[in-house]
Amino acid sequence: MSTSFNATPNALFKLRLQRDALRVKSLSLLAALSAKDFSSSVISGLAQGSGEYFTRIGIGTPPKYLYLVLDTGSDILWIQCLPVKNVTDPVFDPNKSSSFATLSCDSTLCRQLDSPGCNNHNKCLYQISYGDGSFTIGQFSTETLEFRKTSINSVAFGCGHDNEGLSTGAAGLLGLGKGKLSFPGQAKPLIGISVGGTKVPAITPEIFKLDAEGNGGVIVDSGTSVTRLTRPGYVAVRDAFRLGTKDLKRAPDFSLFDTCFDLSGKAKVKVPTVVLHFAEADVAFPEANYMIPVNDEGRYCFGFAGANNGLSIIGNGSCLILWEKGLIKKILVQVMESEFQYIG
Numbered sequence: 258m259s260t261s262f263n264a265t266p267n268a269l270f271k272l273r274l275q276r277d278a279l280r281v282k283s284l285s286l287l288a289a290l291s292a293k294d295f296s297s298s299v300i301s302g303l304a305q306g307s308g309e310y311f312t313r314i315g316i317g318t319p320p321k322y323l324y325l326v327l328d329t330g331s332d333i334l335w336i337q338c339l340p341v342k343n344v345t346d347p348v349f350d351p352n353k354s355s356s357f358a359t360l361s362c363d364s365t366l367c368r369q370l371d372s373p374g375c376n377n378h379n380k381c382l383y384q385i386s387y388g389d390g391s392f393t394i395g396q397f398s399t400e401t402l403e404f405r406k407t408s409i410n411s412v413a414f415g416c417g418h419d420n421e422g423l424s425t426g427a428a429g430l431l432g433l434g435k436g437k438l439s440f441p442g443q444a445k446p447l448i449g450i451s452v453g454g455t456k457v458p459a460i461t462p463e464i465f466k467l468d469a470e471g472n473g474g475v476i477v478d479s480g481t482s483v484t485r486l487t488r489p490g491y492v493a494v495r496d497a498f499r500l501g502t503k504d505l506k507r508a509p510d511f512s513l514f515d516t517c518f519d520l521s522g523k524a525k526v527k528v529p530t531v532v533l534h535f536a537e538a539d540v541a542f543p544e545a546n547y548m549i550p551v552n553d554e555g556r557y558c559f560g561f562a563g564a565n566n567g568l569s570i571i572g573n574g575s576c577l578i579l580w581e582k583g584l585i586k587k588i589l590v591q592v593m594e595s596e597f598q599y600i601g
Contacts, residue, residue: 309424312431315403317354323347323428332436333385335393335415336429342419347428351416356401358411366413367397369437383415391422393430413438446535447475447569450490452497453529459493465569473567483513483562484547484572491563494531498559501529511551514558521555531561533571 311324316336323336324347339350351357360367360381367373367381374382381397395417402409417429432439450460464487465475473487486494495516505526508519520526531547533540549560564570 309427311424311427314431316349316400316428317351318356318401319354320401320403321349321353323349324426325429325431326424326427327433328430329433331385331387331430331432332434332439333383333415333432334412334430334439335383335385335395335417335420335432337420337423338395338416338418340418345423347426349416349428351398351400354400356410357416358399360397360399360413366399366438370397373397385415387422389422392420393417394419447533449534450486450494451530451532451534452494453501455497456534457493457497460490464490473569475569475571482572483560485562485564485568485570487567487569488563488565490569491561494561495559495563498529498531508556508558511556511558513562514549514551514560516559517551518557519555520557523555 310327312327313322313324315322325334325336337345337348339348339352341348362373362375362379362381364381370381370383372384374384376382376396382395383397384392384394386392393415395415397413398416399411399413402412415429420429423429446462447465448462450457464473466473485491499516502518505528506519508517511517518526528544528548531542533542547560548557550556551558
């Protein structure tokens with residue numbers, strides 16, 4: 258698609274929205290595929306003489322695929338790492354991974370351990386003992402995990418250098434308990450939205466989850482201009498915004514925007530604030546990110562839109578804010594009975 262150099266600002270804006278719509282369509286198809294890929298087979302260990310269940314995931318960059326024991330009764334994900342005492346295969350070598358990173362003793366993740374330790378290099382240490390006498394000791398670190406075709410960055414895990422009682426054929430353990438450091442517990446989900454300082458009652462964590470067919474979820478995409486919320490969520494936020502702007506003169510809808518205002522002749526107007534609430538941070542949008550000028554005659558529109566397919570996309574107007582809050586660096590993954598919410 259080519260664009261004339263003398264195209265008007267209005268024409269360029271319409272072109273941007275058209276390209277935005279095409280990108281959203283592409284992302285929706287990709288997300289549907291990713292939801293199917295974000296899984297890993299569960300395998301019984303009976304053939305190996307074990308009563309445990311195993312899953313196979315990729316560890317590191319490039320990924321090394323290893324089998325881990327699934328344990329819903331514990332929290333920490335840990336893997337047998339080199340150098341290791343009494344080494345047995347399989348084992349993970351962190352020196353061969355470009356995404357491996359140690360954690361400092363004063364890091365938030367380290368402090369969340371029940372009994373954190375610290376070595377002479379200010380590196381976080383962990384130690385876990387289980388009821389059957391088995392244990393693991395090593396460095397608490399972060400690494401990229403891969404579930405089939407989906408990668409998850411900066412997952413906290415124990416790099417075990419002294420391990421006892423490891424199940425035959427397993428490289429470690431995937432803790433699926435309810436603690437903050439379990440794989441599900443490392444989630445930073447979108448849990449609510451406020452408009453004008455009041456939380457919108459209809460916005461709950463449940464409306465952003467993936468359903469059994471893989472529909473829904475939340476992603477952050479720097480290539481999408483307009484933030485789109487799943488239709489019920491958008492309608493609730495939009496109606497709250499309309500209520501807070503009832504004194505402003507309405508204007509006709511524009512493209513995908515159904516809440517527009519005639520602000521011609523006004524030097525300044527007051528509109529409700531919009532805040533996204535994540536599990537560990539609140540992200541306030543600047544007015545310029547959601548009051549969008551759509552022409553040069555004073556027409557502005559509420560810069561959110563509805564997503565008919567259920568996939569919510571936080572667009573590039575919000576990406577910088579999320580980056581500053583540290584939320585983009587932490588993949589937002591929520592695992593609840595095969596339901597996933599992610600920011601990637």
